[in-house]
Amino acid sequence: MAPTQSFHPKILLGFFLALAIQIQPVAADDWPQWQGPQRDSVWRESGILKKFPEGGPVVKWRVPISGGYSGPAVVKDRVFVMDYVTTGDQTPDPNNRNVLEGTERVLCFDRETGELLWKHEYDCPYEISYPAGPRCTPTVDSNLVYTLGAEGDLRCLDVENGNLIWDVNFKRDFNAKTPLWGFSGHPLIDGNKIICVAGGPEAVAIALDKRTGKLIWQALSAQQPGYAPPTIIEAGGTRQLLIWHSESLNSLNPETGDVYWSEPLDPNYGMSIITPRLDDNLLFVGAIVNKSMVLKMDSQRPTASVEWYGQKDKGIDPVNASPIAEEGFLYGVDRQGQLSCVKMINGEIMWRTFELMPEQRRAQSGTVFLVKHEDRFFLFTDSGDLVIARLSPSNFKFLDRAQILPPTGDAFGRSVLWSHPAFSNRCMFARNDKELICISLEAGE
Numbered sequence: 001m002a003p004t005q006s007f008h009p010k011i012l013l014g015f016f017l018a019l020a021i022q023i024q025p026v027a028a029d030d031w032p033q034w035q036g037p038q039r040d041s042v043w044r045e046s047g048i049l050k051k052f053p054e055g056g057p058v059v060k061w062r063v064p065i066s067g068g069y070s071g072p073a074v075v076k077d078r079v080f081v082m083d084y085v086t087t088g089d090q091t092p093d094p095n096n097r098n099v100l101e102g103t104e105r106v107l108c109f110d111r112e113t114g115e116l117l118w119k120h121e122y123d124c125p126y127e128i129s130y131p132a133g134p135r136c137t138p139t140v141d142s143n144l145v146y147t148l149g150a151e152g153d154l155r156c157l158d159v160e161n162g163n164l165i166w167d168v169n170f171k172r173d174f175n176a177k178t179p180l181w182g183f184s185g186h187p188l189i190d191g192n193k194i195i196c197v198a199g200g201p202e203a204v205a206i207a208l209d210k211r212t213g214k215l216i217w218q219a220l221s222a223q224q225p226g227y228a229p230p231t232i233i234e235a236g237g238t239r240q241l242l243i244w245h246s247e248s249l250n251s252l253n254p255e256t257g258d259v260y261w262s263e264p265l266d267p268n269y270g271m272s273i274i275t276p277r278l279d280d281n282l283l284f285v286g287a288i289v290n291k292s293m294v295l296k297m298d299s300q301r302p303t304a305s306v307e308w309y310g311q312k313d314k315g316i317d318p319v320n321a322s323p324i325a326e327e328g329f330l331y332g333v334d335r336q337g338q339l340s341c342v343k344m345i346n347g348e349i350m351w352r353t354f355e356l357m358p359e360q361r362r363a364q365s366g367t368v369f370l371v372k373h374e375d376r377f378f379l380f381t382d383s384g385d386l387v388i389a390r391l392s393p394s395n396f397k398f399l400d401r402a403q404i405l406p407p408t409g410d411a412f413g414r415s416v417l418w419s420h421p422a423f424s425n426r427c428m429f430a431r432n433d434k435e436l437i438c439i440s441l442e443a444g445e
Contacts, residue, residue: 031074031422032140034186034229041324043373043423049443056402057439061114067433068133071420074429075140079109082147084133092131100126104134104149118162124151128182132433135184150182166213174200184227190254199225205243219257222247226272233278235297246270249285260302267291274318279325282344286310288317288335308347315347316340320367320418331391337366341393350393356381364412369420382416383407408433
């Protein structure tokens with residue numbers, strides 16, 4: 001008879017723990033704010049399909065909503081989005097500042113079924129251009145959700161029931177003026193603070209206590225506040241808050257609002273929109289027309305110097321969608337809709353393609369939202385298509401394409417969809433001006 005082998009209890013415990021770890025399901029990521037958990041447009045879940053099934057991705061549910069550019073946020077079993085319901089028979093002109101009567105709404109849906117769980121709404125007259133609805137993705141932090149409307153209504157709501165905790169209005173409380181295209185800087189949670197672009201005198205940037213709405217600090221003045229979201233980077237051994245308004249890119253101490261450095265950059269029409277992108281020690285920011293630059297961040301202290309400025313055939317001048325920077329290269333869409341790869345160190349264009357635009361040709365304010373996943377990208381075009389592709393310094397490699405939603409907005413005589421989707425629980429959540437949809441992107445479906 002073979003001898004019986006015995007195992008030390010600690011060895012057995014380690015074995016079972018390892019086995020338990022192996023069989024645990026992979027945790028699903030939330031998408032709690034603009035551009036995802038880390039505000040970097042990277043989707044980090046596993047088990048995601050590499051090509052669409054025949055007939056396109058599976059639609060789990062779709063629900064009716066009203067107009068807006070606000071992208072969805074997804075946390076645990078809930079989906080949050082904003083929209084706008086006009087009063088009476090009003091036909092807005094998207095190309096001019098409009099005066100409209102209507103209601104801004106915050107909607108909360110069940111993630112699995114699309115059932116409406118609650119809504120929070122308030123009267124909100126509009127006097128903006130492109131008045132479809134709110135611009136900002138809700139920001140969820142623990143049991144609170146923060147929303148910013150197009151006319152400067154910042155609200156803190158209870159995640160469970162939508163009850164109002166506190167509210168601030170940028171025009172009323174900071175003497176701000178509504179920008180031409182509405183308040184659009186997605187709020188940022190940083191510790192006990194919520195940081196916003198407000199736009200009043202010496203209050204382009206403000207930090208409020210996230211629990212009470214009480215002012216902590218305010219900083220910066222500019223003729224226009226711009227539309228870019230507050231962004232935190234780590235450079236020079238220092239946490240730096242980046243605020244890009246219509247006149248300059250500014251680095252602030254996020255705890256006090258004190259300015260570390262400022263570099264002039266004045267995009268046409270005050271259209272500072274995109275999220276600044278840091279790759280190693282190089283920082284990109286850009287807008288129309290050819291108003292882009294790359295800064296080299298000091299490694300020892302919070303200072304920066306300009307490496308290059310954009311110009312025709314150098315760099316990218318994006319409109320609505322933030323590029324992604326990685327491994328020394330920048331991938332993004334310029335104002336004509338060309339997807340481009342640019343070398344960060346000098347602005348050299350490695351390649352360009354119109355393949356993602358309608359009829360594969362120039363489209364004014366062409367917009368594609370880029371989200372990186374493992375070795376490929378999910379690219380949501382302003383035609384409502386979702387494209388899977390690989391992007392490298394050498395080429396654009398198309399993998400698959402599916403129509404997700406029809407574009408319902410109007411810009412420059414063409415139909416557009418300008419709302420950033422959310423990626424969570426192996427699904428994509430996207431909206432136009434008529435519906436919110438959840439599709440499965442899980443491998444094997």
